[in-house]
Amino acid sequence: MTTADSTPTAEQLEREGDAAADFIEGLLDIADLDGDLELDVRQGRAYVSVESDDESLKSLADPNVVQALQELTRLAVQRETGEFSRLILDVAGSRDARRGELGVLVDQAIARLEDGASQASLPAMSSYERKIIHDIVAERGYVSESYGERGDRHTVVRRA
Structure with a gap:
């Protein structure tokens, strides 16, 4: 079990x-x-x-x-x-399409960091989508953490 x-x-x-x-x-x-x-x-x-x-x-x-x-x-x-x-x-193919959309969100967050922000918050999303976000962020050389509870749980992106 x-x-x-x-x-x-x-x-x-x-x-x-x-x-x-x-x-x-x-x-x-x-x-x-x-x-x-x-x-x-x-x-x-x-x-x-x-x-x-x-x-x-x-x-x-x-x-x-x-x-x-x-x-x-x-x-x-x-x-x-x-x-x-x-x-x-x-x-x-909806999961691949969603991964592409999440990649765009990560790129927008990284652009905010490049413009001087200390961190960039993304909208609340499911645990599976947050996992994809964490993977994409790591691929781009940044770090991310999830914050919040249940339906409000979201990811924050920072410089490594």
Whole structure:
């Protein structure tokens, strides 16, 4: 059994991915949408990607919709496996698109630092998005920390 603080095994992550895929396939069937599922394990998390050759998934690719679907999927996986899930859901490349948007936010924060600010705060965002921010900031040679509670938790960027 894993907890939120322990690292799941590859077998547990594969089981999460399979449970998530079953749940998402059911949702796609209900909504009469076509999509191909790809399962992967990345950075200690199950990663489920839903892709389509047509525009049928466009309505589901909005970041807020993806976040809501991810939370529903995590709950379904937890119900199925009895384990806390930190799986990541991507719909029609929305995660890559969001990473690009977050990169622009980081670049804007760095520009404020280059203009003389001692730090630059970014808007509140999910833990997954903050993790991406921290990674991008480190790639750019700066440091970042998260502050605040729950829905107000945000990232602050500083010089290294």
